[in-house]
Amino acid sequence: MGHAIGLECRECGKRHAKEPIAACSECWGALQPVYDVERVCRTFTRETIACRPRDLWRYRELLPLDGDELVGRGTGFTPLVPAPRLGRRLGIRELWIKYDAACHPTLSFKDRLVAVALTKAREFGMTTVGCASTGNLANAVAAGAAAAGLRAVVLVPQDLEAAKLAATTVYGAALVGVRGDYDRVNRLAGEVAETRGWGFVNVNLRAYYAEGSKTVGFEIAEQRGWTLPGHVVAPMAGGSLLTKVERAFRQLVELRLVADSSFSLHGAQPSGCSPIVGAWKKGAARLEPVKPTTIVRSLAIGDPADGLAALAAIRRTSGRCEDPTDAEVLQGIRLLAETEGLFAETAGGTVVAAAHRLAEGGAFDDGRPVVLLITGHGLKTTESLGGAPFSAIVDGRLEDFDAFWAGRETAHPALAVTG
Amino acid sequence: MSIRVRIPTPLRPATGGRGELQVEATDVAGVLERLWLDHAPLRDRICDEQGNLRSFVRLFVNDEDVRFLQDLRTPLSAGDTVAIVPAIAGGRPPM
Numbered sequence: 001m002g003h004a005i006g007l008e009c010r011e012c013g014k015r016h017a018k019e020p021i022a023a024c025s026e027c028w029g030a031l032q033p034v035y036d037v038e039r040v041c042r043t044f045t046r047e048t049i050a051c052r053p054r055d056l057w058r059y060r061e062l063l064p065l066d067g068d069e070l071v072g073r074g075t076g077f078t079p080l081v082p083a084p085r086l087g088r089r090l091g092i093r094e095l096w097i098k099y100d101a102a103c104h105p106t107l108s109f110k111d112r113l114v115a116v117a118l119t120k121a122r123e124f125g126m127t128t129v130g131c132a133s134t135g136n137l138a139n140a141v142a143a144g145a146a147a148a149g150l151r152a153v154v155l156v157p158q159d160l161e162a163a164k165l166a167a168t169t170v171y172g173a174a175l176v177g178v179r180g181d182y183d184r185v186n187r188l189a190g191e192v193a194e195t196r197g198w199g200f201v202n203v204n205l206r207a208y209y210a211e212g213s214k215t216v217g218f219e220i221a222e223q224r225g226w227t228l229p230g231h232v233v234a235p236m237a238g239g240s241l242l243t244k245v246e247r248a249f250r251q252l253v254e255l256r257l258v259a260d261s262s263f264s265l266h267g268a269q270p271s272g273c274s275p276i277v278g279a280w281k282k283g284a285a286r287l288e289p290v291k292p293t294t295i296v297r298s299l300a301i302g303d304p305a306d307g308l309a310a311l312a313a314i315r316r317t318s319g320r321c322e323d324p325t326d327a328e329v330l331q332g333i334r335l336l337a338e339t340e341g342l343f344a345e346t347a348g349g350t351v352v353a354a355a356h357r358l359a360e361g362g363a364f365d366d367g368r369p370v371v372l373l374i375t376g377h378g379l380k381t382t383e384s385l386g387g388a389p390f391s392a393i394v395d396g397r398l399e400d401f402d403a404f405w406a407g408r409e410t411a412h413p414a415l416a417v418t419g
Numbered sequence: 420m421s422i423r424v425r426i427p428t429p430l431r432p433a434t435g436g437r438g439e440l441q442v443e444a445t446d447v448a449g450v451l452e453r454l455w456l457d458h459a460p461l462r463d464r465i466c467d468e469q470g471n472l473r474s475f476v477r478l479f480v481n482d483e484d485v486r487f488l489q490d491l492r493t494p495l496s497a498g499d500t501v502a503i504v505p506a507i508a509g510g511r512p513p514m
Contacts, residue, residue: 022505022507027475028475029474030507183484184482190504194428203507289486291487
């Protein structure tokens with residue numbers, strides 16, 4: 001027997017039974033599970049959690065499960081690492097990286113959401129699951145379905161990065177390329193889910209799926225010794241992750257697992273697709289949809305389903321927004337790699353670049369700890385980096401190498417001294 | 420001018436179960452007015468108390484979101500299709 005007692009509409013509050021439904025039947029708003037806090041309190045303590053395996057299921061009382069069969073063992077509990085060198089470069093006193101590029105098994109935070117969604121799919125007796133995806137979710141659903149013995153049907157824009165396509169089909173998933181942008185793919189997914197009765201993780205399993213993102217917030221708090229960070233910078237595609245980090249922090253406060261300290265949630269989108277940032281900067285009540293034009297494919301959602309909720313969370317927590325250019329995104333990827341040895345995909349570059357702008361704008365001047373959410377691995381988006389792969393190509397003779405290195409010492413004397 | 424209107428599953432109880440309607444209109448606002456006349460219960464589902472489109476309702480003309488066109492004033496030609504789509508779509512209602 002699970003701890004979630006039903007679903008409620010985040011907009012109008014209407015209660016719904018725990019069914020595979022996409023949205024509120026009244027106002028079409030997003031649904032979220034409601035938990036029996038009294039029951040959660042009985043077993044969800046710092047001590048019991050500390051004794052559990054280091055994966056996302058250690059927070060199971062606050063995930064919407066009803067059975068004992070779990071999909072995605074070993075997923076989550078990714079490193080939270082200090083980033084002092086990057087911090088110095090960005091002008092941030094205490095900087096941390098939550099590195100979901102190391103998430104098991106497909107190297108993005110989507111593995112967390114899929115673990116929850118496929119666990120529910122099995123509870124509902126579904127045998128075919130699917131998703132609309134910009135890439136990372138496609139990988140996670142395909143791998144998760146294979147491990148859970150489910151059939152996967154994945155819809156993506158047909159011009160995605162090659163690595164994300166290969167890392168979907170290898171698991172035996174049916175991969176359908178759709179002509180058009182993600183928003184077109186998403187609408188088709190809605191129609192397929194409706195007519196086929198399949199479990200589409202970000203459509204009719206969305207209320208459950210999205211809760212998986214909370215585990216990023218739970219982990220950050222636990223890894224910091226059960227305290228909340230002052231600032232979190234999150235990438236925004238559909239906008240859900242940022243809202244779920246807020247929900248996670250508030251649930252921990254409600255359960256008295258952490259002290260009620262203030263925190264600010266900041267949002268990052270690339271300038272070629274920034275409907276949420278745009279609304280925040282204008283102080284608008286509604287989002288203007290956009291046609292994405294950015295190399296950051298994983299954030300290229302022009303009509304974000306949870307955009308308004310993300311905007312509300314940013315405003316509620318006195319957060320800010322930034323939308324760096326694609327050039328800044330690439331600099332962000334290189335800066336993170338060169339200073340901390342961490343390779344992020346373009347969404348992570350967007351977060352680093354946005355944090356740079358936020359720091360320059362004084363957003364972190366209060367000196368509270370800052371956590372950047374790096375949600376996917378750079379190996380998935382290598383073609384965006386461009387440039388020459390080699391510093392030199394030599395004939396395999398020592399004098400060739402020495403000639404190359406001598407030239408390099410002349411060109412970069414500082415590098416040569418420390419290198 | 421005859422316009423084809425696609426009704427999503429959650430709204431079909433208001434149209435007698437029909438997923439597609441033909442209405443006479445020259446712009447998107449005209450389509451909605453026609454729908455309110457013929458199928459009054461649709462209005463509350465698509466618009467809020469102030470008469471604005473609900474936040475989670477999308478309108479498409481031939482596959483393009485009307486917010487990229489001229490919104491409710493988007494002109495229509497004979498044979499155009501107007502689709503009403505929930506922003507978070509899909510899912511089969513429980514039996």
